[in-house]
Amino acid sequence: MVRMETKIHILPEALCNKIAAGEVVERPSSVVKELLENSLDAGASDILIELEAGGKRLIRISDNGCGMNRQDAFLSFERHATSKIRTDTDLFALTTLGFRGEALASIASVSRLRLTTSDNDEGLGQQIYAEGGKIKSATEVGFPQGTTIEVRNLFFNLPARKKFLRKEQTELGHAADVVTKQALANPAVSFRLKHNERIMVDLRREKGVRERVAALLGRSLLSDLLPVDRQNSADLQLTGLISQPQLTRSASSHIYTFINGRYIRDRVVQHAVMDGYRHLLMKGRYPVVVLFLQIDPAQIDINVHPTKHEVRFREQSKIHDLIAESLRQTLRPAGWLDTKADTQITGQA
Ligand SMILES: Nc1ncnc2c1ncn2[C@@H]1O[C@H](COP(=O)(O)OP(=O)(O)OP(=O)(O)O)[C@@H](O)[C@H]1O
Ligand SMILES: [Mg+2]
CATH class of the missing domain: 3.30.230.10 (Ribosomal Protein S5; domain 2)
Incomplete structure (x- = not known):
């Protein structure tokens, strides 16, 4: 007897995103890493990182980088969507930290994510809100040039992974470590880290690595x-x-x-x-x-x-x-x- 139905099926996109998220988003600090890399790739010179409950409740990263226009803002939620490479030869000529075009889609698929961004100095921006990767609302807002990404309730739809998260202080430690590394590599950028409204790290722009090492x-x-x-x-x-x-x-x-x-x-x-x-x-x-x-x-x-x-x-x-x-x-x-x-x-x- 020949059976016609297949055993193999293509997975729905939302599930693919969750699987991809499993690779890069292990804990709040992974989100901090990916978002900081995006801010740095966007040419930001000031970056503010705000966390609540070690990043488990909230991670908010604000930068003064190039920002995105409306279309790019929507595209940034898509998997394999990137402004950083175009062809396979670009993979071996990388000048940016990101290139996979997956981080935002992955993070969005396992959180409640609000992106607010503007690419102009007229103060016209876009705000997009997504839950578990599904866009729920998009509005025009007044916003200075730059980008703020707010990630709430990480793993709210992935309880198995949420269980692996540690105490607030442990998660905060991992996140602070990520900030330290990026701050060492980018002395000309100011970094501020706030946890539960308290300033933990306040690094002004420095001339060089020596000054940054001293400050950190x-x-x-x-x-x-x-x-x-x-x-x-x-x-x-x-x-x-x-x-x-x-x-x-x-x-x-x-x-x-x-x-x-x-x-x-x-x-x-x-x-x-x-x-x-x-x-x-x-x-x-x-x-x-x-x-x-x-x-x-x-x-x-x-x-x-x-x-x-x-x-x-x-x-x-x-x-x-x-x-x-x-x-x-x-x-x-x-x-x-x-x-x-x-x-x-x-x-x-
Ligand atoms: N803070 C930001 N400022 C300006 N553009 C941004 C910012 N964050 C993301 N983007 C835009 O969204 C795109 C998608 O971001 P995402 O992090 O998902 O992918 P990527 O950085 O290109 O690659 P990777 O998955 O390796 O990080 C980026 O290529 C960039 O164009
Ligand atoms: Mg990225």
Whole structure:
């Protein structure tokens, strides 16, 4: 007997969005990350992050970036809708943090989301409200140029995931961590973080990374940090600040590494950093590192994981050695490598 009906069916779009959301939206801090990236890509110089109940009740991010017109505002809720890439070659010439065109659609599908935006200085804006990804209302509003996105009741329609959310303070900690990372990478942008109406972080625009590190991690830290500045070629450059070996931490959470302005937690990079400190730190101790690798986007693949926390290098060992070697050279003139350790390291180079 031939059976005509199929076993396979195409899933409804709302369910696809929920599945996609599962990949990028794990907790309030994931929303904060995605929205901050959008604000930065929009060229914002002032960003306000407001949270309630650790972001579980409310996440509101306001920027003074380029904003969107009416049509774009509607399109931004669609999956695979982006202004950032057009063709597959663009994937290897990325200059923006976003490119998948999925974040807003994903976040909207698991929350109550209100987008207010304006792309002009006449004060004419658009407001769109969606519940579980379904647009419920759209109105014209008076609004200065920029964008505010309000995300309420995250996972209200995904109770299984909501159960995994932690205490308010824990979620707030994750969100604050995301703000710290973006703030380190973007010293020229002001960031304010408010939690339950209380100001937690207030960072004005700064000239450079040094000033931002001082504001974020403490001015007293600066005297123990050494500058790294290594230009390998026109499109490979390493800059930042690293701690002298006497300044250590008990966890690797103070190692901040960025590739083309994007925070990355990469195994190869992490290993290279620790390699640079080899013989200098006690077991179980970690340095404070804020390191920026600027690399030709054609040399990396960032499309590895939806959260973009990982990267693949074309020339992995070259990058590893550049980082490890630069750190060693930075630490050496400071007198921290004794001759014995020095020979060992040169021997391995
Ligand atoms: N704060 C903002 N200011 C101006 N435009 C924005 C803002 N947020 C989103 N957009 C517009 O909406 C589009 C969709 O945003 P979304 O975050 O979903 O995708 P993306 O940033 O392009 O890619 P990704 O999914 O990798 O983040 C963006 O490409 C951008 O054009
Ligand atoms: Mg985005």
